[in-house]
Amino acid sequence: MRKKLDPVITQILWNRLVGITDEASATLTRTSFSSIVRDAHDYANTIFTQQGDLLAANTRGTPGLSGGMTNVLRSAIKKYSIEGIYPDDIFITNDPWIATGHLNDITLGGPFFYNGKLIGFGLSTVHHMDIGGRMATTESRSVYEEGIQIPLCKLAEKGVISEMLLQMIGSNVRGSNMVIGDIRAQMSAINSMAIRTCELLSEYGLNDLDSVSREIISRSDKEMRNHIKEMPDGIYTAEMYVEHKEITKEGKEEDKPIKLQVAVEVKGDEIEIDFEGTSAPVAKAINVVYNFTYNYALFAIICLTCPDIPNNAGTVMSIPVKAPKGCILNCDFPAPVWSRTAIGHLVPELIFRALANAIPERVIAGSGSSPVWVEIMSGEEPKARKQFLVYHIFQGGLGAGATNDGQSCLSFPCNVSNDSMEVIEKDTSSIIFNKKELTCDSAGAGKYRGGFGQEISFSIMSDEYATKKPILFGARGGRFDFRVPGILGGLDAPKARMYLNGKNRRTGTDMLLYPGDTVDAFPQGGGGYGSPLERDLELVETDLRNGLISKDAAKNFYGVIIDEVSGKIDFNATKKNREILSKS
């Protein structure tokens, strides 16, 4: 057997390692009990070197997890030392600061042994449906209110599973079958990665992953640096504000917007990202741990440089990320962090904005889908009298780019899918959806417009078959005070709205819903790109015809003159009008 790793074998091994994480993900998805894994794909499966460097990650699923996973592994190695890690050990934690930023994410990991020697690790992180605590609210005052905390510990040692620990977790969560079932599915995924990796070594006559790891990591590093080199050097900055209200000593609500600030320094083949100037953590559960900030900062750079680069330790070597300790993007224990996405999901947009002038052809405008909108409902199904737990995810529109409109209702920057409304109605026998449709004029105008947001409305059934008990409801997502920004001359998208029985409400606080109550949410569209006066008139006409923009919007934003008689665009008059408008 030849041991030299030539450019053929290296690529084969690389593909195979990524394939192993994808195969493990298939196992996880098929055996999972929660819609969050099955449909929303909110998980990650990864392979690490024995030194704790990320080597391969599954291609599907949501970004924002692998940085935390690296930290879990390194912390485990530190805690137990390499000598203290045995075959068939499984370690576990959901510590937000060690792992991925809130308690719902449980990370499991285990060593790979080959011929009696430790050669690497497999990790699996899943966003679990429930983790106990106050469920869906940003009102928790510390992480203690947000659910059960699992310290970094061994769930299994030498193959012996701590049933007590599983019972402990099971007793502290709603829907324990689902949560424990998914933890077991994660163990299967890790096991599958271990078996396949060992098979790979045996097939290629290798003793360990060292030589292939070096190749993968150094080549990825080099590739990322090549892309960074193409960007013009400079320090690029941006800031944005996120709505936030604080309660004063007098008990009054006071607007205290949170400032997010970034400086992106491109220097040769490195990019340094620094969030200096960002506001301090807040009382609400929207604080972000460093790992989460780090991941979404890297994610943004990958989107802008080489979207097809595989995710591993080499990809990110050239991108140091700094967030001052004690700012809202690097909060300390025991800050409440449940809805970290409310802030963390804006990180890519902030970075895109900073780099808009440096690489205008790569960036997109702000997206109405950031931060992700989730409605969580828990109650009793009236027929079987069993508890239900609904995790209803939906999205606003994507921001426009230099050559394309934004896609309507598309997840960004996380990547999760919606659920069938018929299935939710069937499983709850209590909820009825009134509407799920695109909202007219919800996108920012531009040469390319943003994707449209939607209106999603549901009620609690109130006829004789309906539940008599209130349903606990919580939501996160939405930008209610600050509009989703357009970019490079594109216009902003209008603000998000949410109503309970026609009255203005906001996400973040949980509430009880009673039969007959109606919740109506309007996630925003995406921001526009470039001046709307340059938009192709045929595209304006198509949007008009489809009822996606109003005549007023056509007139006010796009400078379009509509012939009163035919109801169609008067192309000549419009052209003149646009000329006048663009001069003023």
Place this chain on the structure above:
Amino acid sequence: MENKYSIGCDIGGTFTDFVLLDLKTNERYIKKHLTTYPDPSEGVIEGIEELFKDHPSFLKETHSFLHGTTLIINAIIERKGAKVGLITTEGFRDLTEIWREIRYDKHDIHAKFPAPLVPRYLRREVSERIYADGRVLKELDLEETKRIIKELEGEQVESIAVSLMHSYKNPIHENAIKKIILDDFPHLSYSISSEILPEIREFERTITTIANAYVKQLVERYVDAILSDLERLGFEKKMYLMLSSGGLTPAETAKEFPVRLIESGPVSGLIAANYCVNLAGNKADNIISFDMGGTTAKSAIITKGKISMTREYEVAREARFKKGSGIPLKISAVDMIEIGAGGGSIGMVNKYGLLQVGPESAGASPGPACYHRGGVNPTVTDADLVLGYLDPEFFLGGSMKLDLDDAIFAIEEKIGKPLDLTLIEAAWGIHNMVNENMAAALKIFCGEKGEDPSMYSIVAFGGAGPLHSYGLAKKVKSAKIVIPLGAGTFSALGFFIAPITFEVFSTTYGATMQEANFDHIETIYREMEEKAAGYLSGEDRDTLQFSRSADLRYVGQDYEINIPIPSSNFSGLTKEELTELYSKVYRTTYGREYSDLQIEFVEFRVTAKISQPALQLEATSRGSTSESSALKKSRKAYSSVTQDYEDFKVYDRYLISPGMTIKGPAIVEEKESTIVVDLDSFASVDEYENVVINLNTKGDR
């Protein structure tokens, strides 16, 4: 009139193939006709007329006309279907533009999605609402419905798709809309979701119904044109079309459910593969079909004679090999993967400084460098030539000369020099890499189903399949390869084997195992059987058979497992029996079971089947010949075992005979394909002239 013949006709992108099967002698007559555009039915009729000249009696003596076509898939890809209007429940007209809200490529922020088949201004809402248990919360407004259809008619809509919330549970409002169309708008084509896909999940049901409406008139016109021309020629028997699920369906039914025919081409080859292996007395074999052509390789798995099916089929992808970038239809289809790996796949140095092969293909034009048609990029075929697997003088039976120097030059310039590899290392790298790509995809594909490819035999066909099957089999640790005779016409055999089928689904009753009323389930099955039989009413019912199955899952899980129901009387089954059946399959698939969890019924299925007077291939009557008479010569080719060139004996595929054993290293050449057997393995020839390679499965690199 005697039923002497059956005709199979398969329309491909370039050729329309005809196979006339003599049911008495099993002789096959082959005819190829160029596919005609824009109306492929013209080529069908022209081809038949030509066949008629050669066999004047056949039209009168033909039992059936069996047909597979890419018409439907092409209409959707090229957006050449009807102008469709959608009628849906108030509040839900945008589902097919909102999609699943997930990105198919995590990092590509500019990725495109397919435009909806029905633009928003043609998607209309009616006031009505039915709840999940089927009760009517709001009556349908009939007057409003009429007005809306009239408006759509005013927009020149030709075909109407109707999909209302929970119609799978209670179709009363959809039926009322159908009645309005039939009574007041008889010229409009219509597709009703509770007939097309009576299943929960509003997005999938609606988009599948729309796709049906989109191609319905096209298929009607097409089938009618062929039928009337056939009639004109004197053909009096029935026409059947191949379904994506691998069954045949009468033309009348096909016109009603065209979306079920979306991909009928590749299925035929798979059925033929299954048949060939079973013929040769390997009934217990699990099979991976491996069809590798110029641009892609397609694979499907057959476990204990059962073809692996899927209910999810994606069509018209924006990015060909990216899952999630197409229109997701919910239809029964053979579960097949397509990998960007073929003879024309290009080898290149990627941005990481490593070798990459595919998915880009040189196609037929300019083609591989060795075609000498201006192609400068090294391809898999170029590598196979340099490695000695292909004979430059005997490509396509010698009808096309390959240029070895061009192949060498392309590989050295584009791969060897930049990567500092010798010619052999580079050529072997390309060959090995394309095998690896296919093996990796196949492993994930099998893994998703809980299957292990090493437990499977590979049936290889297509131009490049037999050559690459050895390398693929080694990588997935498969012990046996079966290569049928005549790869070129092999696929069409499937037409004569597929049964006539119709499938019916029902999700109207859902219950846990504990609470399920088995008598009620029996009633559901009976109704479904009646319905299914209705769609096959014009057929010879002597061999009509029903197979029942049910989709079950653990409460809380979302993936159902399809369990064949072993009895025609559900009431006679016990809950324990069914629980055990389910647990057994679950265990095999996922390696464990949950005895503490409830099992629930999600869906019931019935397939009505009528067997054809099937093709009866018989063992060859050719006596055995000596090995030496089939031996053409020997030539140097690369052995992956010794990692050097060795002398490979070269055999003539047409002269080898049953009982013969060929010891590797050897090459067996037929006109359209080449078989490679390395020195650690041997091949034998069975009585149906399949070449069977037995591999040494210990280790590979």
